[in-house]
Amino acid sequence: MVKKRMTISPTEKNKALITEMLKAAHFRMTKPRTAILDLMIDNHGPFTIEEIQKILKKKSRISIDFATVYRTMRAFEKAAIVTKCDFGDGFSRFERTDHRSGHHHHHIVCNICRKTARVDICPVGDLINLAKSSGFDSITHSLEFFGVCGECQTL
Amino acid sequence: MVKKRMTISPTEKNKALITEMLKAAHFRMTKPRTAILDLMIDNHGPFTIEEIQKILKKKSRISIDFATVYRTMRAFEKAAIVTKCDFGDGFSRFERTDHRSGHHHHHIVCNICRKTARVDICPVGDLINLAKSSGFDSITHSLEFFGVCGECQTL
DNA sequence: TTGTATGCAAAGGCTTTGCAGATTG
């Protein structure tokens, strides 16, 4: 008789990591936070507030108020647990921060359905080719820089 | 006796170009549109809606309703007269479209005062150096791609 | 004149905030 393997629920599987992440940021371990982190560990995203809410409602049957999701995301962002993405369509999106030094990635966004694909290299020329090979068309890109200008550095 | 040179007001100076631009897009030549174009011909921007309003109020003593500015910008954008920029801070910004084929540029934005400087080259590595030389610090950049994904191409 | 554009005010859509009750440590 074959020994049946123990099935581990997603939450169970990620519990250690979640506990660690919340503890490191001095956050209390609550149901909404655990569920959100569990989702973001298993799925790359990025996710809008509404997506996070709906996915958790469907998959985990957990109802989280949207104000809580907003607050959680803001807190997580400040704690560098998540990174905000702005695709210029009026929705804030969030994904887990990539803490490997020097690592960052970009996205390609469908202008119709807003689906996103991850793009892992940066130089623009190569990126356009890679993006095209992912099946996207009519590609444009937006590149903006942020920083602190000379005047504000002395404030 | 030295012949005094005729001084030409900004609006006078740009009038021909403005008339041409509006006519080409089948727009009526109204006071708000003329004033906005006059501003955007003389200043690079990009400008927020509020900036356009306030600058015109101050410089030309023209009071334009913000709804009109929004509508004008949307119409101009559709007519490719202006291009919208999104710096992820909740404000739409607009600048005159650069119609030279293959030309586009980026910006570096001060996170404190939101002042922007134009950055005219694209490859990321070089851009960071150029941006730094403009006096900005703590530079980050955001690069996003937009397009139509495989599924939506068949709709 | 006739369709277009403007101004004003109200409504929309995403996000933030106030506060009382629930929960975590």
Next chain:
DNA sequence: CAATCTGCAAAGCCTTTGCATACAA
């Protein structure tokens, strides 16, 4: 038990829209 967190509702902020009036062609 004390500090934090959540849910609910109201408010904020940028943007869009409805409608009557004003204006360009």
